[in-house]
Amino acid sequence: MDRFVSTFTNKIDAKGRVSVPAPFRAILERDAYAAGESRGVYCYPSLDAPALDAGGERLAQKIDGLVARLPDYSDERDELSVALYGDVQVLSIDGDGRIVVPESLRAHAGLSGSVTFVGLGDKFQMWEPGRFEARRKLAREKVHEHKRLLGGGA
């Protein structure tokens, strides 16, 4: 199973378009093909970061799974649905591998000039480059702290 890895930074042009990094695109395509669905990127504001979460069909099905566990027409289901489906935007990839990020999403992540794509395994995130740099630095430090806990595995 393919995973999103590495980070790439691309520009947003005057029309709000951004190229999805080619390696990510390849994964999305295989993913969509496997699910028999049309291509499309599912994108929503990250719950705990000034960034956007995104992924393909596999991610969409994961969300379906969460909601489907709850009984039809229950309050919990409606609430969860609003938060999960309601915030999701389906971005289509044009012939040149680009997407348009709507204003509402761009605002949440503070995106303007360029975007940093960050692979996270079964999904990826989109960050304002500056903010991501800060976050990455912090993450490095934490990893360093926890390194001994990992017990020299990989």
Place this chain on the structure above:
Amino acid sequence: MDRFVSTFTNKIDAKGRVSVPAPFRAILERDAYAAGESRGVYCYPSLDAPALDAGGERLAQKIDGLVARLPDYSDERDELSVALYGDVQVLSIDGDGRIVVPESLRAHAGLSGSVTFVGLGDKFQMWEPGRFEARRKLAREKVHEHKRLLGGGA
């Protein structure tokens, strides 16, 4: 199976007409075609929110299913039937993809200038934009609280 996803906000004109977002329309059409039924939107006041629930044939059949589970002529069945069927309006979509929301429904959701369409998987809701924003915020907080319970999925 197609799902209603994303949110869209459209205007209500002087005559009470609103454009149904094109992606939703596409789903409704496929849905109606699959069921061999004429197009039409089933719409009723949400039971637990100042909003309207709406959907196509698939939603109608789901409601049928809920009611059918209860024994014939039971009080529960009568009550549920009234609650679910009683307030349902079948709205027709005109040639330009618009529906007219009747006054009674509009009152329940407090709709006036514009409407926010919220995809919830197998149905969608129509909200007064301001109220929806509040609801969405609340829902996100709840999801955030329960995130670990959900197994870190989304």
Place this chain on the structure above:
DNA sequence: TGGATTTTTATGGGCGTCAATGGATCGTTA
């Protein structure tokens, strides 16, 4: 190994189509 060539990516711009919206027309009915 080094250099040349071909292929993929990223990015910018132009253009046609479709969706959203407002207004007009026509028919029906009270």
Place this chain on the structure above:
DNA sequence: TAACGATCCATTGACGCCCATAAAAATCCA
């Protein structure tokens, strides 16, 4: 005939689609 509903028409702006250029990567060949 006035009011309302349904169908049709027109405008505008957004979005999808195509092409052009340039940079980078991969490939090939001497």
